Amino acid sequence: MDMNQYLDVFVDESREHLQAIHENMVRLENDPAEISIVNEIFRSAHTLKGMSATMGFEDLANLTHQMENVLDAIRQDKIQVSDLTVDTLFESVDLLEEMVESIISGGDGKRDVEGIVKKLSSIEKGEEIPEQQGSASSNTLGDELDEFQKSILQQSVDQGLHPFTVDVQLEKTCMLKAARVYMIFDAIGQLAEVIHSSPPVGDLEEEKFEDRFTVTLISSQDPEEIKAKISSVSEVDSVKVNPLDLSTLDGTSENESEAAATVEAVKSAETSEDKSTTSEDKKTKATNNKTMRVNINRLDVLMNLFEELVIDRGRLESIAKDLNHHHLTETVEHMTRLTSDLQDALLTMRMVPIDQVFNRFPRMIRSLSKELGKKIDLVITGGETELDRTVIDEIGDPLVHLLRNSVDHGIELPEKRRNAGKQEEGTIALTAYHSGNHIYIEIEDDGGGINREKVLQKAIENNILDEATAQMMDDHEIYQLLFASGFSTADTVSDISGRGVGLDVVKSKIESLGGTISVTSVPGKGSKFSIELPLTLSILSVMLIKAGAEIYAIPLSNIVESIIIPKSAVMKAHHMPVIDFRGKVVPLVSLKDTLGVEATEEDKENHSIVVVRKGDSMTALIVDDFIGQQEVVLKPLGDYLKNVFAISGATILGDGKVSLILDCNDLIK
Secondary structure: OOOHHHHHHHHHHHHHHHHHHHHHHHHHHHOOOOHHHHHHHHHHHHHHHHHHHHHOOHHHHHHHHHHHHHHHHHHOOOOOOOHHHHHHHHHHHHHHHHHHHHHHOOOOOOOOOHHHHHHHHHHHHOOOOOOOOHHHHHOHHHHHOOHHHHHHHHHHHHOOOEEEEEEEEEOOOOOOHHHHHHHHHHHHHOOEEEEEEEOOHHHHHOOOOOOEEEEEEEEOOOHHHHHHHHHOOOOEEEEEEEEOOHHHOOOOOOOHHHHHHHHHHHHHHHHHHHHHHHHHHHHHHHHHOOOOOOOHHHHHHHHHHHHHHHHHHHHHHHHHHHHOOHHHHHHHHHHHHHHHHHHHHHHHHHEEEOHHHHOOHHHHHHHHHHHHOOEEEEEEEOOOOEEEHHHHHHHHHHHHHHHHHHHHHHOOOHHHHHHOOOOOEEEEEEEEEEEOOEEEEEEEEOOOOOOHHHHHHHHHHOOOOOHHHHHHOOHHHHHHHHHOOOOOOOOOOOOOOOOOOOHHHHHHHHHHOOOEEEEEEEOOOEEEEEEEEEOOOOEEEEEEEEEOOEEEEEEHHHEEEEEEEEHHHOEEEOOEEEEEEOOEEEEEEEHHHHHOOOOOOOOOOEEEEEEEEEOOEEEEEEEOEEEEEEEEEOEOOOHHHOOOOOEEEEEEOOOOOEEEEEOHHHHHO
16 A cells, blocks of 8 residues: 555644644653643554554654553553653654654654663663763773774874864765765865774665764864865765864773863763754754645635635626626636635645545454454545545544445345355445535445335334335335434344444434435345535535526536426426426426415516436426526525525625525425
8 A cells, every 4th residue: 555645644643743742741740640641642652653553664663662661651650750751751752753854854764763762661661771971972982992093093193193083964865875975085085094983984885874974083184174175075964073082082081070071062062063953954844844734723714704705706796797897897807717716726725535534444344344254345446536624524424334334234144145146255335536516425335235125114113104105115215214213124233233223313414514315225236325425515606596586596516407498398297397308307396486486577488497406316497587607605594594495505696685595405306
């Protein structure tokens, strides 16, 4: 699986968790006995560990795992929070941040975590950790130099030469490190003689080092000259040239305190330089950031402001049309184009791939399959389909319920499938795709299908319908009974699902998002749940029509065609008016009569008709006049008016009047 597509999400969430750990570590330091803070740090570390392991960043996962062990030991009162514990945890977080920043800048996020992991492990076990001794640090170089090298250094000093240690840091993006090392040694060779290097030259040539190495050399030149020479090599990030005090190499210097002071001074200088380097790094990293997480509420505020702009645009268009002023019309047209582009940009900012929801399902299906003893192959297509973030956040639970339903009651056990002449392994297809201003999500299984008679029997038992009505219903209408409140055909209630149990909740959730859900089934071959969702919930392209004295808006996504037909073309079928629309009989509905609008003067010869559709069903609506196409802002009617027949919302037109938006789904019913 290609994980790069999830890298942005990983980075954003890693930063959030690291920030949370940092903040809580500060709180813990001030209140070491507060176990709830430890729990919060534990949760962040645990999540970070899981994410890192999933993405393949092993060092991140190893370090967070050991942090988790220490935090768990604190939770269980095995160890107490000490200064050493807090310091080590802070040190670990710093290293984690380095690794995440490395990943952001295109690196592999690898770091040497062995030392800090051992330290954490010792803390977890309650072992004593030997404190780092400054003298030992200062003698590191002395330990690495053999007697021959020390004697050369001493002889050089006697001859008036100066020993130096040079710390070279290559750029993190340096690709050919061995080549840079060769060029640096060549530059040094022009001014000095190399006595020793750490890591050894062989390791440097084989690039067995991160991006930093140290060289001990003797030279007659000034440190600044040596630094300038090495710095002239490209892809060198920093160079530190420090004079070497030979008396510190043996570790038996009489001036131990002086040496320690020197070391402290060097450390201080290094710290200062490190800080400035860190500051520079941060600036560089800041410029490398390509993504920024924005609170969805801020985007909602921006969207609301844009909606107001769309309303004002409509008003300006209306004024320009009335005044018929050339320059005003041109300006309004330009404004229209700009707002259209702005709308696209805004909607794009809110769109995220539905893959973020789909990715959780393979593991769930595998787990359910094992639990039920079934063999199921989940096939996901269209994961790249983008959907508004607010819908993404809400659609997960309904899909989980439908998939569990398909696993539990759709797909049969292997033996049953084998007896039915099917493959033992069943298939559940989860598909998402765009079409027009809608997104479609389908869950289709090749199981046994829905038992039509059983659904009818249960519906009659539950007094949802009587036997006479049941005899007149077609398959589609019967399957829709599954969405009735509290309806279930399950003989036994399982922990997984019950076909019917909760489907009314699924339907309510889908409808609250402005969508619809339907089910089709073929006995013995399987079932398919289809969800249709609007691409955006707030701005619609509509056709404005007139019915009586009222102006209504019909979403363009529902309109098949607008036509004018002579009244003589109206026919009767089952005593109901119908028309022949492209060879198909379509029921004819008067919008004025249906909505109870007061009639005005009628056209005696022709009908103005808008043909609308819902799935495969169509209805022809008689209107008085077509006004035109327009983009409008959908405003909900509020809780008191949410169940008004055939009305899904309202909008404000350019002249300031309120127009109702028709819900064609109700009209087609």
